[in-house]
């Protein structure tokens with residue numbers, strides 16, 4: 299049954315809207331006090347004050363959830379993750395915290411190459427089981443839609459294996475998955491010193507096969523010094539767009555390379571990381587309507603400075619927040635940690651953080667028409683907090699307050 303009524307909520311944070319919010323608008327989260335929601339066949343049919351919504355409504359055939367004293371929000375959208383991978387890198391992480399050099403880490407078998415080997419070696423069943431557990435964990439944090447990238451094969455067969463695992467998981471797990479092809483995550487040893495040839499290979503082999511099998515909606519690239527240059531990124535992304543892919547970029551994370559400027563030039567949907575992005579680049583992104591997806595968990599994990607959320611928002615830009623869940627630079631899918639970092643270290647208000655995790659996260663995966671807010675006609679993706687106000691999300695630092703998760707009108711997680 300996908301008919302459900304959530305009634306008597308102390309407050310409903312609707313994040314109302316059908317497009318991304320930028321600048322000042324990010325504060326508007328549309329709170330309704332003493333609210334109720336009616337979901338019919340998995341779709342939100344009504345939302346508003348309890349008295350008005352439930353007046354004369356025949357509740358037969360509906361499961362009724364009493365949300366008295368609780369805060370209700372749209373499900374979170376984690377719009378940037380690398381959650382399908384083999385192997386772990388706990389040695390590397392702990393060595394790095396102890397000050398190990400890059401070379402020492404490489405010698406210990408660390409770095410992305412360790413993940414690439416383990417992912418190439420893993421079977422589809424193994425990746426499926428790992429992915430399922432990870433999706434369960436995301437769901438408990440209130441995530442109802444997640445973006446997942448390939449990028450640990452660096453050769454087409456493994457990239458396709460990662461994407462096919464996500465297709466299976468999407469069918470069998472309540473959390474919806476948006477798939478991104480990221481063959482351009484790094485340069486494999488087989489192509490060392492031949493990056494241009496690798497880009498050609500990605501265009502002629504990777505993009506083509508992924509498109510043929512319709513395995514990904516987005517194409518992404520790690521634009522960075524000593525990885526993919528601006529010129530190489532422009533070439534791959536332009537080609538991907540011609541082939542019908544939507545575009546994302548990892549831009550200006552470590553070095554100010556002009557990734558933000560390229561994102562604006564190409565009009566990609568979102569450019570992510572942006573720790574080193576220039577003022578000019580960020581303003582150009584704003585003017586082109588590119589969403590800045592910021593990943594503070596990674597900055598925290600790597601002890602880097604945070605991306606300039608305040609600068610972007612104060613200048614009228616749109617920010618989304620995501621976990622960047624991956625086995626190397628950020629092995630956490632914790633939404634409560636993300637909220638803490640956004641509010642405490644990036645000086646975002648809790649309202650802006652909620653927008654960044656709901657409607658703007660949805661927009662960053664091109665789903666703002668159907669998810670990311672509690673509006674009539676959208677999917678019934680809802681979370682109920684064990685707290686009377688959304689303000690506890692920042693106040694109760696890094697604690698998971700999610701009590702109930704509803705996906706398309708069905709309770710898929712409930713903590714007693």
Ligand SMILES: [Zn+2]
Pocket residue numbers: 378379380548622
């Ligand atoms: Zn990433």
